[in-house]
Amino acid sequence: MSTATLDTTTSERAAETPVMLAVSYLRVSTREQAERGGTDEGFSIPAQREANARKADELGARVVREFIDAGESARSADRDGLQDMLAFIAASRVQFCIVHKLDRLARNRADDVKIHEALISAGVTLVSATESIDQTPSGMLVHGIMSSIAEFYSRNLATEVTKGLTQKVAQGGTPGRAPIGYLNVRQTDDQGREIRTVEVDPERAPLIAWAFERYAAGETSVTALLRDLTARGLVSVPSPKRPSRPLGKNALYRVLTNPYYAGVIRYKGALHPGAHEPIVKPALFDQVQSLLKARNAHATRHVQHAHHLKGLLHCGNCGSRMLLDFATNPRGTTYAYFVCSGRASKRTTCTRRAVPVQVAERLVEDSYASITISEDDYRHLAAEVDAAFDKRSAGRDQEFADLTANRARLEAESDKLLAAHFADAIDLPTLKRHQDRVRAGLADIEHRLREHDELRVGGRGFLHDSLRLLTDARRAYAHSDDGSRRLANQAFYTRLEITEDEQLHSRLAEPFATIVREATGGKEAKRDASTGSATGNSDVACSRKTLWVGRAGLEPATEGL
Structure with missing residues (x-):
């Protein structure tokens, strides 16, 4: 009676013990090896599969997925089978990764370290069917030695092949496939x-x-x-x-x-x-x-002339883009101009005259003086930015905690679904359906967590950097090279227009438009109060003779600044 009870208890404990899971990785270096003998897999891959299966039986593990790279060199980790295996390991809960030999996985130390770190971070133990490696100090030593041997073999083989090809070329031989003919x-x-x-x-x-x-x-x-x-x-x-x-x-x-x-x-x-x-x-x-x-x-004589304002200027009359053009006088002197493309192609009835390149350059450079803010404005606006971010993030701590808890719950649910599928409790379509739901939930949570981090760190830093740029905008632009000037114009402005009377009207990009409005708003409000007028134009304009910033009305304070 006691023996029967003991046997029953032992069977119940064995049934409750979770089955360890493993993946098997197989590789041959050349396509000839993969097709040798007239079969789809040659001779090496079946032999590796049999050895890996025996090793899994010794470990008491079940191979749940097999990954094969047929005709792929181990000198690079950019292999479809290997990358699929690493992605599967990261998304599942397997305990072992079984290879026939370490050189099936990598033939250089750098890739071996990266692959091993990916396995360790996923909680997976690397096992060789023919080599004694494990996580003990002696096993790690053997692992390092075998990996170094594999790298030496690969590099030595490449050296020998190169030496052979060099000798072949020296004797007049053809190193590779002959060209057509x-x-x-x-x-x-x-x-x-x-x-x-x-x-x-x-x-x-x-x-x-x-x-x-x-x-x-x-x-x-x-x-x-x-x-x-x-x-x-x-x-x-x-x-x-x-x-x-x-x-x-x-x-x-x-x-x-x-x-x-x-x-x-x-x-x-x-x-x-x-x-x-x-x-x-x-x-x-x-x-x-x-x-x-x-x-x-x-x-090569017909080259396109590059200029840092090319493609950025528009005609103030018809709105067409202004093109870079060149004219040569009878004495052979060449002059550069910006011309209205609408007038040049006769798409519009525009009568805009050509603008010398030097005039356009001066107008754009002078516009940066109109958007430069003082150090006092910088300190005042930076304080407002910090206050707005602190106020907004104060009420989001609980939301962050809830998102973190929901992420842990969904990850646990994903583990249970995989365990149920491996135990044949649910079929593959059901697993995929539930995994899609869990994956969508995790993606939404990760997106909201990133937004939370961006709000606390990224957005605040971005606005501080934008404010600092405006404190030294004109001097920095004047001392920049053409490439940096082009990038600056693309970052600060959404549109640059030159009018018939050679004035530059520009539309600032965000967040610079809001910063300039806030910086000039107080001064304009004081001036409007003294003169009894009020305007709302916030475009920046510049001419050949004068520099001015359009007066901006005060906006209600927003949390987005």
Whole structure:
């Protein structure tokens, strides 16, 4: 009786013990490995899967998801399978990540550290099916040694490959796939050794030679030559994944500039004599290069003239954008002007005269004097900003606490849903439906928490920075380079208009418009009280002779400042 009771109690405890969960990661470096033997996965991936499954059984864990990178190098962590696994681990509650060997995961220390930190932050233990690594000091030592060995192997292999390619180039060999007009050929000698060589393509080589001769005559362009070659039937060499297709303009340009066709190999920026048969003579190739350079130099004469006000000015009469134009007098002197695009294109009946560039530059620079505030205004407005933010954030502490509690509740609910799905209590569609609801709730909470932080820190700092910019606006603009001046105009103004009488009317962007109104409001109110007038124009204007700021009416204090 006691034995039966003990067995029943043991079974109940085993049933109550949660099953540990694991993910399995598999990788092979090359596509040939993944397709070896005529199967979809080759031989290595099934072997890794079997070893990982045995390791999971030893750990008493169940593999809930398998991630595979077939034909992906471990020198980079930018692998679809790896990134999907890290995202899954971050969103679920697994205990183990099982790999066949550490070099399946990474082959350099930097990526190994980043991946391991991501696993640790998610509470996941990295397990190797063939290596003794764990979280103990000795296990971490073995982990570091094996990771360093993997990185050494990868770097040494790359060095050996580079050394081999360099030696091949030194002997006149082709380092890689031959360009169009040639064929990569594999042959076997009398001793059964494989010899890889390059031969002239009898179908495409005559067309390549004709292209060089045709262009060297100087009677055609690259675009016209491409049309003629396509009409003659020049197409690329087909591959198992890509069918034959006509060349593009960039591909033809690369053909015309590739010294390989003249018997010279370009490798790492250096030129080496090749052992392959040239298609064109070196003199013909040099003639084509000279013609290409001459035509490129001719094409670069028509350049666009840059100016920091280009695209920012508008006509004060018709509202059209003002364009940068140049005029040359009979003595050869060139003058720059801004002209109304509406008048130039005759889209409008505008009669706006051209504005010299120097006048436009002076008007914009002088406008910054109109928006500069004093140190007293800065201190006064900064105090108002701090008071407004303190008042608004005082009543939001409880809201922040409620949002934090709701986030913890939704995260716990997400964990319970995953546990129920792994226990086959709910099906996948039901899990997805509830996860979408939980995810939407968490996204809304995170958005509101970010708004709370932005209100307390970001918004306050932004307004203080904006106030400080206005205390030194004119001097900073006058001593800035053209790039900084363009950025300043785009930040401070939403529109700049030059009128017929050469006045600049500008619309300030926020928060500068509000700051200038508040800074000038008190002074304008005093002046209006003394003169008995009141106006509400807040646009900033400037002319060649005078500087003035439009009078602004007082606004009620807002919490947004």
